[in-house]
Amino acid sequence: MTSAASEVFAPAKINLTLHVTGRRADGYHLLDSLVMFADVGDRVTVARADHMSLTVTGPMAAGVPTDARNLCWRAAEAFGQPVAITLDKHLPAAAGIGGGSSDAAAVLRAMEQLFGRPFGGDPLSLGADVPVCMVAHAARMQSIGEIVTPLDLPPLRAVLVNPRVEVATPAVFKALARRDNAPMMPLPDSRQADAVFGWLADQRNDLQPPAEGLCPEISQVLGALSSLDGVRLARMSGSGATCFALFDSDTPTEAMARDLQAAFPQWWVAATILT
Numbered sequence: 498m499t500s501a502a503s504e505v506f507a508p509a510k511i512n513l514t515l516h517v518t519g520r521r522a523d524g525y526h527l528l529d530s531l532v533m534f535a536d537v538g539d540r541v542t543v544a545r546a547d548h549m550s551l552t553v554t555g556p557m558a559a560g561v562p563t564d565a566r567n568l569c570w571r572a573a574e575a576f577g578q579p580v581a582i583t584l585d586k587h588l589p590a591a592a593g594i595g596g597g598s599s600d601a602a603a604v605l606r607a608m609e610q611l612f613g614r615p616f617g618g619d620p621l622s623l624g625a626d627v628p629v630c631m632v633a634h635a636a637r638m639q640s641i642g643e644i645v646t647p648l649d650l651p652p653l654r655a656v657l658v659n660p661r662v663e664v665a666t667p668a669v670f671k672a673l674a675r676r677d678n679a680p681m682m683p684l685p686d687s688r689q690a691d692a693v694f695g696w697l698a699d700q701r702n703d704l705q706p707p708a709e710g711l712c713p714e715i716s717q718v719l720g721a722l723s724s725l726d727g728v729r730l731a732r733m734s735g736s737g738a739t740c741f742a743l744f745d746s747d748t749p750t751e752a753m754a755r756d757l758q759a760a761f762p763q764w765w766v767a768a769t770i771l772t
């Protein structure tokens with residue numbers, strides 16, 4: 498018996514590093530990025546239907562398109578079956594945490610379950626972050642996003658903050674001062690959290706300086722995260738504006754996130770574990 502509906506979690510994608518190492522003739526940038534996934538995210542349900550539909554619910558539903566402008570819709574079209582999609586939206590949009598890409602990947606994975614066959618198309622055609630979001634687990638992402646190598650990393654405790662200012666990814670790439678930066682250094686032999694923190698401190702997000710130039714709120718968020726007790730690293734994810742702070746596993750990040758949310762009610766704040 499085949500099921501009538503399939504539900505898949507679409508986690509927030511966090512770029513712990515993001516090195517821009519070149520630019521192709523078509524304008525796309527060559528990247529070298531370490532990506533992990535949070536336990537906060539959206540939820541996608543797909544059901545067999547006679548025609549395509551998309552319903553968006555949840556705290557971040559406002560302003561999310563419910564037609565072919567939404568990557569979920571385009572993912573289902575690429576899969577080649579009409580489905581009724583429900584997207585329960587918890588992640589802020591245009592936030593550097595792959596919301597749209599993670600939703601599209603979740604639609605593809607849900608449709609693979611529902612129809613009992615793999616997606617035959619190219620996830621990259623939906624967006625540079627969709628291939629890594631299909632893996633939804635710690636990975637290195639290279640080239641323009643299509644080379645994804647899963648990595649064995651310890652779970653990392655984190656606080657995520659978005660100042661609720663949308664950042665346009667193309668504008669951030671355009672504002673880059675250099676496009677020929679060094680790739681990531683080799684990963685440490687030890688995958689203990691301490692070794693990973695030490696290595697991360699020597700890596701970068703090359704999109705952070707241009708994003709801070711376009712969106713000063715990012716600097717404010719990084720300042721607030723950097724002043725939290727026990728912070729091991731504070732950095733921006735993707736093209737922003739969401740930033741993360743990493744902590745040792747015994748740090749009371751839930752309480753810290755509650756305090757931060759109380760101090761900055763307009764911000765989106767989440768305590769999470771990255772895997």
Ligand code: C5P
Pocket residue numbers: 524525526527528623624625626640641642666667670
């Ligand atoms: O692929 P995606 O739709 O996520 O990319 C959004 C924009 O980010 C692209 O239109 C491009 O301007 C920029 N980008 C890039 N190089 C990449 C990925 C994205 O220049 N590897």
